[in-house]
Amino acid sequence: MLRKVFVNRYNELQSLNKTCEKPGFEFIVLTGRRRIGKTRLLQEFSKSKKPLFLMCAERKWQYNLDKFNETIAEYFQIPSPHFSSFKECFKYVTDQTKGNKIIIIDEFSYLIKNKEILGEFQSIVDEILQEKDATLVLSGSAVSMMKKQVLGHKSPLYGRTTQQLNLQPLTFSNILKWFPDVSIVDAIKIYGVCDGIPKYLEFFQGKNVEKEITNNFFNPDTFLFREPKLLLEEELREPETYFQILEAMSLGYTKTVEIANYSYMEAKNIVSYLSILRDLGFVKKEKSLLSKKRKRGAYSIRDNFF
Numbered sequence: 001m002l003r004k005v006f007v008n009r010y011n012e013l014q015s016l017n018k019t020c021e022k023p024g025f026e027f028i029v030l031t032g033r034r035r036i037g038k039t040r041l042l043q044e045f046s047k048s049k050k051p052l053f054l055m056c057a058e059r060k061w062q063y064n065l066d067k068f069n070e071t072i073a074e075y076f077q078i079p080s081p082h083f084s085s086f087k088e089c090f091k092y093v094t095d096q097t098k099g100n101k102i103i104i105i106d107e108f109s110y111l112i113k114n115k116e117i118l119g120e121f122q123s124i125v126d127e128i129l130q131e132k133d134a135t136l137v138l139s140g141s142a143v144s145m146m147k148k149q150v151l152g153h154k155s156p157l158y159g160r161t162t163q164q165l166n167l168q169p170l171t172f173s174n175i176l177k178w179f180p181d182v183s184i185v186d187a188i189k190i191y192g193v194c195d196g197i198p199k200y201l202e203f204f205q206g207k208n209v210e211k212e213i214t215n216n217f218f219n220p221d222t223f224l225f226r227e228p229k230l231l232l233e234e235e236l237r238e239p240e241t242y243f244q245i246l247e248a249m250s251l252g253y254t255k256t257v258e259i260a261n262y263s264y265m266e267a268k269n270i271v272s273y274l275s276i277l278r279d280l281g282f283v284k285k286e287k288s289l290l291s292k293k294r295k296r297g298a299y300s301i302r303d304n305f306f
Contacts, residue, residue: 004202005178005198005201005202006040006044007170007174007177007178008170008171008174008177009037009041009044012041012165012167013041013044013045015163015165016028016041016045016137016165017045019135019162019163020049020100020102020135021100023133024133025125025129025130025131025132025133025134025135025136025162026134026135026136026162026163027125027129027135027136027138027160027161027162027163028135028136028137028138028161028162028163028164028165029137029138029139029140029146029150029151029161029163029164029165030042030137030138030139030140030165030166030167031139031140031141031143031146031147031151031164031165031166031167032141032143032166032167032168033141033143033197033231033235033280033281034141034199034231034234034235035197035198035199035200035227035231036167036168036169036197036198036199037167037198037199038106038139038141038167039055039106039107039139040198041167042104042106042137042139046104049102050102051102051103051104051135051137052071052072052075052093052101052102052103052104053071053104053106054067054068054071054103054104054105054106055067055106055107056105056106056107056108056110056111057107057110058107058110059110060114061111061113061114061117064110064111065083065084065085065086065089068083068086068089069081069082069083069089072089072092072093076096085120086117086120086121086124087120087123087124087127087128090103090124090128090129091128094128094129094132094134099133100133100134100135101132101133101134101135102134102135102137103134103135103136103137104137104139105136105137105138105139106139107139107140107141108138108139108140108146108150109140109141109142109145109146112140112145112149112150118149118150118155118156118157119156121156121157122156122157122160125157125160126160138150141235142234142235143235143279143280144235144236144276144279144280147279151164168196168281169195169196169197169281170196170197170198170201171196172187172188172191172196174196175187175190175191175196175201178201179204179206181206182206182209186206186209189209189210189213190204190206190209191304192304193213193217193304193305194304194305195303195304195305197305200224200227200305203216203223203224204216227305228305228306229243235280236276241263241265241273242273242276242277244262244263244264245259245263245270245273245274245277246277246282246283246301246306247262248262248263249283249299249300249301250301254298254299254300255296255298255299256270256271256274256296256299259274259299274299281302281303282301282302282303282306283299283300283301283302283303284299284300284301284302285297285298285299286298286300
């Protein structure tokens with residue numbers, strides 16, 4: 001049974017609240033790897049705000065547009081409208097409500113798999129929301145996609161955000177808050193396999209930690225056993241290449257050339273792959289303070305879970 005707890009995130013909640021209290025239009029982009037708690041954060045934020053909240057599904061954009069129509073109907077207590085575009089939806093919402101309008105679209109990365117959606121949202125921001133007292137929050141788990149297509153300089157939405165939040169894993173001190181009755185040793189064991197990812201912590205009760213680790217990580221039928229492979233397959237276009245790179249690091253290969261050789265790649269071609277793994281928080285690069293060649297460094301797996 002999952003044990004759901006909400007700890008920390010005080011700074012993020014405070015930041016979201018302060019931004020929403022400002023007059024005029026605010027455009028917030030929330031990013032972070034899957035399972036890190038973005039949806040839960042937005043749900044906690046929504047408790048006192050009552051925003052229009054759309055959770056996108058990994059389906060065609062028309063399906064999510066229909067969901068938005070249904071969300072509008074429920075929010076305004078009206079029969080379901082049949083708006084044919086997101087722009088029509090936003091126009092109706094802003095015309096109907098007074099005061100600060102808060103619209104949250106979670107898992108926006110599913111929606112922008114259709115490239116035309118970004119252009120439509122540029123039009124929504126520039127023509128509908130810009131002069132309104134409104135807050136738009138876009139959240140997405142596909143970190144590389146969100147950075148490139150929403151925040152990147154080639155994105156139609158580039159330069160329009162007023163706040164960017166990148167949600168990080170919980171710290172070790174938060175593990176002690178999550179499991180107030182466990183010993184320091186058991187807390188270290190949990191953190192050592194789950195890192196600070198809330199979704200993974202939900203699978204632990206903290207009563208018999210070593211048995212829980214065995215049951216969760218060494219049973220092929222469990223969520224945590226399958227998770228690393230699924231996570232890379234969902235996030236990346238060439239998961240098999242990233243598997244090979246991570247395997248190289250796990251075997252002690254730390255230099256770019258060593259990792260490239262093990263992964264059957266040229267060193268010049270592997271840099272972009274390593275950069276993406278660093279952006280996702282799975283890998284880190286450390287540089288020697290004494291080395292004259294400061295561009296070089298050692299790569300290793302950063303994430304305890306991986």
